Amino acid sequence: MLKEIICAGFGGQGVLTAGKLLLYAAYKNGKKVTWFPSYGNEMRGGSANCNVVISDERIASPYCDHPDLVMALNGPSLDKFQAAVKPGGQLFVNTSLVDEAKITRTDVEVYKAPVTDLAISLGNERAANICMLGYICKKTGLFTKEEFSASMCEYFENSGKGKFNAANVRAFEAGYDLD
Numbered sequence: 001m002l003k004e005i006i007c008a009g010f011g012g013q014g015v016l017t018a019g020k021l022l023l024y025a026a027y028k029n030g031k032k033v034t035w036f037p038s039y040g041n042e043m044r045g046g047s048a049n050c051n052v053v054i055s056d057e058r059i060a061s062p063y064c065d066h067p068d069l070v071m072a073l074n075g076p077s078l079d080k081f082q083a084a085v086k087p088g089g090q091l092f093v094n095t096s097l098v099d100e101a102k103i104t105r106t107d108v109e110v111y112k113a114p115v116t117d118l119a120i121s122l123g124n125e126r127a128a129n130i131c132m133l134g135y136i137c138k139k140t141g142l143f144t145k146e147e148f149s150a151s152m153c154e155y156f157e158n159s160g161k162g163k164f165n166a167a168n169v170r171a172f173e174a175g176y177d178l179d
Contacts, residue, residue, distance in 0.1 A: 001031075001056050003142065004064040006081055007129075008049035009073030009094075011039055014129035018071065019050035020159075021133060025143050025151040026054040034062035047076060054142075069140065071132055073115070078102055092136055094128060111139050113178050119171060127171035134175025145176055 005022060009015040016037050023035045032055045039048035051064040066086040072078040073094045079102065085091050087107040093100070096116030103110055115131040122131075130152070137143045143151075149169055156165060 001054070003054040003069065004067040005052040005054070005069045005071070006049055006064055006067045006084070007052065007071045007073075008047070008077035008081055009071075009129070010076075011046045011048040012126075013048070013073045014126060015048050015071070015073060016050050018129040018133055019052045021130075021148075021152050021155055022052045022054070022142075024155040025148050026052075028151045028154070029143070029147060031055060032057065032059050034059050036062040047080075049077065049081070069136070071136065072098060073128060073132065075099060075102060090140065092132060092139075094132060096128070111135065113175070115175060118174055118178070122167070122171055122174060124167060124171065127167065130168055130171040131175035131178075134172040135178050136175075137172075138176045138178070145173070148172065 007015040007018045019035050023033045026033045034053045036051040051062060053059050053062055066084055069090045070081045070085050071092045074097045078098050082091055082105055085108050090109045092111045094115050095112045096114040113135045116128040118131045119125050119128040137148050149172055
């Protein structure tokens with residue numbers, strides 16, 4: 001198995017953290033992983049993205065030229081990365097912030113989810129990334145609900161980014177439960 005993923009959005013939307021959560025879940029499941037961030041010096045509000053590669057074998061490059069999956073949390077990210085998704089790949093789009101008319105690919109699976117609106121309804125707009133990860137896990141089968149939720153909680157407990165947070169689990173499950 002080789003899965004190349006790009007998580008992209010505005011700085012402050014948690015796209016780098018989303019990539020780290022995917023990386024950690026894969027690592028906890030015995031996979032080889034890489035995480036390669038890219039962001040401007042302005043960080044919050046500027047563009048940010050990361051490449052995540054998950055494999056059963058050694059990974060030759062941490063960079064994803066033609067990813068299997070792109071998570072676009074904003075319009076500029078869709079503009080920048082939708083053409084890169086390999087044919088037959090998957091494009092996950094945050095329809096709360098992206099004009100659906102800008103989705104032009106017909107040779108990939110497109111998944112649309114209003115994750116910012118969902119996160120706001122949960123009381124934390126900054127949880128849109130985690131809502132999208134729940135949706136991605138459900139639609140791709142990359143991780144089970146239990147695998148990802150447990151690794152996410154462990155990551156936050158061990159990373160210095162805080163302790164167990166039931167709100168993160170609720171955000172993940174809300175995204176997972178989207179149709």
